[in-house]
Each structure stands twice: as structure tokens, then as C-alpha cells.
Amino acid sequence: MDDIQTIKRVKTFVLPDKCFxxxxxxxxxxxxxxxVYPRSQKPNKTTSESSVKTDDKILVISQEIGLFSPILRRLVNEANGTFLSVRKVSETSKNSDNQVEFLKLSRQYRSIIRVCIESLQEAGEKEEDGVTRNDLLSYITIFYSIECIWHLCEILFIDIIPGDVVLPFLLEWVRFHFPRHEQTAAQLLESCERGSEDHPDYWDTVVGMVVQGRVDVARALLKLHSAVDSNEFKLVDNSLRSMPVYSVYGGISTGEFTISWKHWQAECRSKLNSRLLGQQPQLELVMRIMTGEYSAFESIRGKYTSWFDVLGGWLLFTAPWARRHELGSAA
Known part of the structure; x- marks a missing residue:
């Protein structure tokens, strides 16, 4: 068989023959x-040679600047207005607390970026040139990453979090930026067919919902399994159903919740050690994740594009009561 070589398309242009x-x-x-310009090795002395030289041209070659495109120029102009507003608010914040205004401007900036991403996606769908389309896809990836990281920084440094317990906000951040498993779960639940475990992404979706803290969705997916009435499935479903969830407005202190949580995890660990799930390795993996076992998270890491995907899940099952200033030790 002939070797198949991948040829990357690049922008090329041909210099006029007169240059050479x-x-x-x-x-x-x-x-x-x-x-780039023609260069003669001999000085021109005659008038005829000078007349020929008048046809010579100097070619100026420059790198194409992406920010000169209409979509990105609009992003720069709108973002500039937001940053000017931030500057004004920062000047007045010396005398008053403008946390709400900073949060409003941060969300406004993220909204501007998302509009830019949508415009780039629309332009990419219409673009016929492969090189230009790849450039647009690169911009989409860059700005999506910018918006994702900015959103995380907004949660950690700008947002007003009741009780400073950051977990619910981190889980919401993960759900918003990494909806792949949620979309698959919606498809499976919409079909509502017993025996859905035959779907190639069934178990990855169940695990993904558990990692994202979507316990109700994970339980609903498990009920689509053909062996849902077995003792193993009932055991895991009961553990998911009884999982404590902390809320600042729940009426219990952090200390009381910590005791309740550790008691629940101890029960899960006891069920895991009893080897009742030995015949169901996928359910065993779910239970190991619920106990916060590091090796369980390591085993699923390859199925995610980045550590961002499992950030909320790791915090959920290791330190759900963590406050923002405690995230360093929780990590």
C-alpha cells in the first residue's frame, strides 16, 4: 500500500516573475x-536600463492580524467599553462597596465573549475556504477557553457566595461548560427504554452525572438498566438517594453536615468492602467515586478532556463543605 501522507494546507502566494x-x-x-524587491548586481547607467527599472515593484508582505476581522474588532470595541466601566467602578470602590457592580460587569464581559463565539461559529459554517475555516475554529477554541477560565475566576474572586461554600457554584460551572454527559443523559431519558445499557456511552454518562453531582439524573439512568431490580442496583440507588447535600439555608451548621457526610461515606465504604458489588464493576466504580477514592478518579481521568471536568466531583466527594480559601488544601 502506498504511504498516505497528511498534507496541511497553508496560505501561499506567487511572486511576479519580474522579481527574479x-x-x-x-x-x-x-x-x-x-x-521583497528586485536586486540588480550591476549599477544602471543607461537611460534604457532606467526606463526598464521603472516597472520594478516593492512587495510588502505582512502577517495577517486576526483582530482586524469584523467579528473580533466588534469584540475588542465592546470589551473596551466594559473595561472602561470597570475602571470607573474601581475608582468609586475606594469609598463604597461595589461588589455587585463588579459582578455585573464580569458577567457582561463573558456575555460579549459568548456572542463573539456564536458569531465565529456562524461564520465557520458559511466559510468555504478550508484554511480560513480552521482559523475560525482556532479562535472559537481560544475564546471558549478564555470565557471558561474567566467564569471560574469570577466564582473564586468576584461572586458573592453565601457562607463562602463554593461547591454549588463550581458544580454549576462544570455543568455549564462541560454539558457532554448531560446531553447524552437527556437523549437516553427521552427514549426511556429498558436495556439502555447497550448504548455505548451509557456507563460513561452515569459516571459523568455522579461526578457532576447530578444524583437524580444518575438514579434515573440506572433505572433504565435491565438489571435495575437486582440487589446491587438497589444498594447503589439507596446510597445515592441518601447522600447528604449541604445548603447554607438548610438549617444545619457546617460541623453537623460534616458529621452526617462522613457517616454516609462510611456506610458507602462498608458496602464497598463487603464485595456485594463484585459482579458489577461499573456500579463498584460509582461507589468508589462516592467514597472519594483517588484511584477511582484516576481511572476515569482519561475519559475527560481536562481536569476541569472532574474538579467539582472531586471536591464534592472529598470536601463538600470547603470554602474558597480552603480550595488549595482540598486540591
């Missing part, structure tokens, strides 16, 4: 530019 009649030279200019 008297040899060609190149000189760097200010910025990301350089000039």
Missing part, C-alpha cells in the same frame, strides 16, 4: 513585515 529577473532581495520592516 535581476535577482531578488528581502529586507525586514517595522512590525511583522518584510519587503
Amino acid at each position: 529577473e535581476k535577482r531578488v532581495a528581502c529586507a525586514w520592516r517595522r512590525g511583522n513585515k518584510f519587503s
Whole structure:
């Protein structure tokens, strides 16, 4: 078989032939530019030679700047207005607390980025040139990452969190930016067919919902399994149903919740050690995740694009009461 080589398309252009009649030279200019021009090795003395030389041209070659495109220029202009507003608010914050205004401007900035991403996606769908389409896809990836990280920073440094317990906000962040498992779960639940374990992504989706703290969705997915009436499934379902959930407005202190949580995890660990789930390795994995077992999270790490996907789940099953200033030790 002939070797198949992958050829990457790059932008190319052809220099006019006249550039090479008297040899060609190149000189760097200010910025990301350089000039290409004909270069004669002999000085021109006659009038006829001078007249020929008048047809010579200097070609200026420069790097294409993405920010000059209409979509990205609109992003820069709108974001500039937001940052100017931040500057004004920061000047007045010396005399008053403007946390709400900072949060409002942060969300406004993220909204601007998401509009830009949508515009880039629409342009990419209409673009016929492969090179330009790849450029647009690269911009989408870059700005999606920017918005994702900015949202996380907003939670950690700007948002007003009751009781400073950050877990619910982190779980919401994960659900918002990594909806792959949620979308698959919606499809499975919509079909509502017993025996859904035949779907290639069934167990990954169940685990994904548990990691994201979507316990009700995970239980609903388990009920679609053909062996849902077995003791193993009932055992895991009961553990998921009884999982304590902390709320600042729940009427219990952090200490009381911690005791309740550790008692629940001890029960899960006891069920796991009893080897009752030995015949169901996927259910055993779910239970290991619920006990906060590090090796369980390591085993599923390869199924996720980044550690962001499992950030909320790791915190959920190791330190759900953690406050923002405690995230370092929880990590």
C-alpha cells in the first residue's frame, strides 16, 4: 500500500516573475513585515536600463492580524467599553462597596465573549475556504477557553457566595461548560427504554452525572438498566438517594453536615468492602467515586478532556463543605 501522507494546507502566494529577473532581495520592516524587491548586481547607467527599472515593484508582505476581522474588532470595541466601566467602578470602590457592580460587569464581559463565539461559529459554517475555516475554529477554541477560565475566576474572586461554600457554584460551572454527559443523559431519558445499557456511552454518562453531582439524573439512568431490580442496583440507588447535600439555608451548621457526610461515606465504604458489588464493576466504580477514592478518579481521568471536568466531583466527594480559601488544601 502506498504511504498516505497528511498534507496541511497553508496560505501561499506567487511572486511576479519580474522579481527574479535581476535577482531578488528581502529586507525586514517595522512590525511583522518584510519587503521583497528586485536586486540588480550591476549599477544602471543607461537611460534604457532606467526606463526598464521603472516597472520594478516593492512587495510588502505582512502577517495577517486576526483582530482586524469584523467579528473580533466588534469584540475588542465592546470589551473596551466594559473595561472602561470597570475602571470607573474601581475608582468609586475606594469609598463604597461595589461588589455587585463588579459582578455585573464580569458577567457582561463573558456575555460579549459568548456572542463573539456564536458569531465565529456562524461564520465557520458559511466559510468555504478550508484554511480560513480552521482559523475560525482556532479562535472559537481560544475564546471558549478564555470565557471558561474567566467564569471560574469570577466564582473564586468576584461572586458573592453565601457562607463562602463554593461547591454549588463550581458544580454549576462544570455543568455549564462541560454539558457532554448531560446531553447524552437527556437523549437516553427521552427514549426511556429498558436495556439502555447497550448504548455505548451509557456507563460513561452515569459516571459523568455522579461526578457532576447530578444524583437524580444518575438514579434515573440506572433505572433504565435491565438489571435495575437486582440487589446491587438497589444498594447503589439507596446510597445515592441518601447522600447528604449541604445548603447554607438548610438549617444545619457546617460541623453537623460534616458529621452526617462522613457517616454516609462510611456506610458507602462498608458496602464497598463487603464485595456485594463484585459482579458489577461499573456500579463498584460509582461507589468508589462516592467514597472519594483517588484511584477511582484516576481511572476515569482519561475519559475527560481536562481536569476541569472532574474538579467539582472531586471536591464534592472529598470536601463538600470547603470554602474558597480552603480550595488549595482540598486540591
